[in-house]
Amino acid sequence: MSKSMDDITSLAKRRGFVFQDSDIYGGQQGFWDYGPLGTLLKRNVRDAWWRDAVSEHNELIAPAGAPEAFQMVGVETAIIMHPRVWKSSGHYDLFHDFMADCKGCKARFRTDQVAVCAAVTAGGEVAAAEAFMPTDETPNLSKTKQKRLDKKTGEGGEVIRTDLQAFTKRFPDAPLPNCPTCGGDLTEPREFNLMFKTTLGALGGEDDAAFLRPETAQGMFVNYKNVLDSSRVKLPFGICQVGKSFRNEITPRNFTFRSREFEQMEIEFFCRPDASDQWYQYWRDRRFRWYTDHGISESNLILREHHQEELAHYSVGTADIEYKFPFLAEGEYGELEGVAHRGDFDLRSHSEGKLVNRDGKLEVELGEDGKPKHPGSGKSLDYFDAETKEKFVPHVIEPSAGADRATLAFLCEAYEVDEAPDEKGKMQSRTVLRFHPKIAPVKAAVFPLVKKDGMPEKAAEIYGALKRAGLEVAYDQQGAVGRRYRRQDEIGTPVCVTVDGETLENGTVTVRDRDTLEQSRIPANEVTAFVQDKIG
């Protein structure tokens, strides 16, 4: 059955799951607000993750499939970090591009990816420049172009090869080359900052620029030593965090899938380098299972190992957990979580400085002056193994999940239109969210079958008892009971409890199952236990 994203979006708004951000002002692209039910749903997703990663983890026993027992601790770090964090981590360089648009063909180019050949005269003036597509590392000029440039270079001049970014930096006043594809005019290179810039201090100027974090991970790396020194953890252990991150996505689209403000659920798992491959496999499989354990069908989920050429330059292996979102084309999947084997890249970066891959080895990137381009903290982030007396930089496995994406996937997965009989036994279509009870925003609804004969009072009692047990419950006495069941189906409430005439005689109520529509009678005083058991 194919699900319509429009229908899901419409339900999300109609029942208060997700609203467009700043809706009454016309909306903000790339930002979304969660309504009452969406807030409960997302909180359940976060809680389920946190319980799995932190609270329910038993560090005394190795879980099935794990190489050994391990510890898990949580942190909550600031959204704004020292600007040097992003320079060392590589985000500053990577997220910070200069782009030029072609006024003719409307193509947009990253200026560091456009090759330029320029004729420079003996006096250091640019006489002419030609731009090339980034495909060739060393562009070969056509003979005519070569001649043209040679001619303009003049006595004592030379033809230099560079890229557009370096070119404009070195010759700020030189005329720009034309578009490498169509020959049209290019705009001046404009700064594209994929990180959100902000300013510290009320009088802050450019020197006080800071960034909203584009990922929560760096908060964990930067606190790795603090955690080690303060919480008696030993390798292997994980640091977990749930929090907001911000990226200036160029094309926010597909409902909440690609938002500019989003929430991450990340684990940075530190281990011995010689065991890191095993841990990578362990986390990859365990995180995949978390989604299926919470109601995502295995047929809609894939674990996709990145190809070698797809890997970031420091990564030994990365696998995406991807979901078959309804807004994607047949056969396409959208990323929910990336599980990356990051080696010692992050800790070394924050110790030594920004690293680059040179012939397969990570080295500190040097600036033009021969010093580290973006120096690290200078603090040793080595781990001392007291048993083996070894000192080393741990390797990191990073399962990085999107809370909003997971929430969206659970919503899409749960959405279904099926058929249920009406009072005459005729089949009618029914909209139902088949949430796993653990993440369903409302766990149970309580109805008086009719609003008289003391039924509302009895129902209110049961409702109160469920609330006191800390459960999210709904009460509804409006209209026909069948309609009330449908209302709850539409928001995915797993259990409906109905007080009827028999309740007043023998103290039993009916409990009705969202998925099977089956009813059974249980004593009213067992309702709370019944619902809790259902949630598991």
Add this chain to the structure above:
RNA sequence: GCGGGUGUAGCUCAGCUGGUAGAGCGUCAGCUUCCCAAGCUGAAUGUCGCCGGUUCGAAUCCGGUCACCCGCUCCA
């Protein structure tokens, strides 16, 4: 960013060639109802996305803008 489409009540949508807005569902109140939406009665709700222009008059025409959808581009 480009091209195309859309934007009217909470939701889905109708409003033809300009004359100051409607349906269904939902919601709310009441009745009915001892178990699965479309029984009955009644009610509320729209600056027709926003700004500007043309016109005596614009939801309807024009321009701009914002948002959403589709395709391309991008996705660290």
